Amino acid sequence: MALQDTIYLVTTLDTKGEEAVFIKNLLVQKNLVCKLVDISTLSHQYNHFADISSETVANFHPNGKEAIFNADRGNAIVAMASAFKSFLMAQKDVAAILGLGGSGGTALITPAMQSLPVGVPKLMVSTMASGDISGYIGASDIAMMYSVTDIAGINVISRKVLTNAANFIAGAVLFKSQEAVEDKPAIGLTMFGVTTTCVQSVTAKLHDNYDCLVFHATGSGGKAMEKLADSHLLQGVLDITTTEVCDHLFDGVLACDEDRFGAIERSQVPYIGSTGALDMVNFSSPDTIPQKYQDRLFYPHNPQVTLMRTTPEENRKMANWIATKLNKCQGKVTFIIPEGGFSALDIQGGAFWSPEANKAFIDEFEKIFNQTENRKLIKVPYHINSPEFCDLVINEFTNIMK
Structure with missing residues (x-):
């Protein structure tokens, strides 16, 4: 893995802070570069853990951060999804992306995942992964992992699921082989x-x-x-x-x-x-x-x-x-x-x-x-x-x- 290649760990830290920090620590222990991206629309106690603040992401919205932080929750989620997609497309070091979310977070994160090229590892850990996920995946190669319990703290179940998620994305990055030169277009x-x-x-x-x-x-x-x-x-x-x-x-x-x-x-x-x-x-x-x-x-x-x-x-x-x-x-x-x-x-x-x-x-x-x-x-x-x-x-x- 080249030094400039980064795993983007994305969630709403106002509700998923403990879980995000848990996964990031697992990835760092494997000597992987990980940036924790906050896409919350509210202030919260975990914002100091973010490598990329929600305000930084919000500034990628065409109308600026006011379009997110001054809106009601529904409109704020839609606006943040747009801002995060623009943010992610502007990054040049995306080795993989791992998202954590419930219904709102999944709807917020997956449109940006869909904008990445096929082949870039994409994993969405979600409470929505047990139903119809076609709207979240679109035509991309997003992998969905069902969280089993709600993503609401570290417990005996979430610890296993989140550890598997960290290992999944780490393996996708660490064991990615250089593609052979393809003779036929x-x-x-x-x-x-x-x-x-x-x-x-x-x-x-x-x-x-x-x-x-x-x-x-x-x-x-x-x-x-x-x-x-x-x-x-x-x-x-x-x-x-x-x-x-x-x-x-x-x-x-x-x-x-x-x-x-x-x-x-x-x-x-x-x-x-x-x-x-x-x-x-x-x-x-x-x-x-x-x-x-x-x-x-x-x-x-x-x-x-x-x-x-x-x-x-x-x-x-x-x-x-x-x-x-x-x-x-x-x-x-x-x-x-x-x-x-x-x-x-x-x-x-x-x-x-x-x-x-x-x-x-x-x-x-x-x-x-x-x-x-x-x-x-x-x-x-x-x-x-x-x-x-x-x-x-x-x-x-x-x-x-x-």
């Missing part, structure tokens, strides 16, 4: 069951030259891929399956969020996009489908997954949304539209075959998408799972990576 690909034929064909042909990371387009999959792009861990993106946009706009259960394609804009990673599975919205069992969609065309994928065919109007909205997002990208972007169908169901004779709906997407996308030297649109008469389309994708990707 990593690329991200998005896939759904109905685009598997295409993506498997592409990966098979690119495998010798690229480390192909395939992400299931289930909302979290797209977020994970873009998290890696934001972390500059991908050298290229083959976003064949953009179906998460359908669910985002039309109440589906496998939705992306408003930041879909944001990482492509920020990182300027070479990007190939397409219309994979934009012909469907995903719902759970039939009884979960919103009433307003009851008269639509459905396909039962399995007892727990029901697919709804998108309409021409919905396709126009998706085309506008995606094209507007991609227009903000200044890196190399190529969007390829397979006019012969967007999925295994959207094929002549298939359950979702609808040339009218697809044409609505194509016309709107072509109208909105601003082509430049770096931003290109290609329309081809092939189906998305056809060999011809796959060969074209590979050829365009090869060109865009040169």
